[in-house]
Amino acid sequence: MTLFDCAINQQVKVLGIEGDTPVRKRLIDMGITTNTVIHIKKIAPLGDPIEIHLRGYELSLRKDEAKKIKVEVVA
Template sequence: MIKRLDEFALGETGVVKTVEGEGMLRRRLLDMGVTPGTAIFLRKKAPLGDPIEITIRGYELTLRKTEAHLIVLEMGGRK
């Protein structure tokens, strides 16, 4: 199943298919390791519901739902 990262529920895992957006924002995401084929685990949501915290490449990254919306993932993936 294909889902965007902002639609993930707590504790769900997926593998990145594409990263949308453009310019600096997109390259920042790529720089931080959000590249196709990478597994992402939704670890936490902030007390006010946004931003979210994910585990990727062995570290914790936080981003807003608007940025998370740019990341398209295949649900499940490697465990």
């Protein structure tokens, strides 16, 4: 599943980021790395952007970026 598929208030763990592009590098530079736990805070009505909380700060991602992030639900 991808970050885009997640629901509000769900907690997920990053499994990886698809591709080898400047977008992937940018996401890693922002702290979205393997095994990082992310909390989904808000999702805009049309799914763009998605507001997340990770590593003590908030971040907004476009849906195209969120679709590249593979995650699993944290119990």
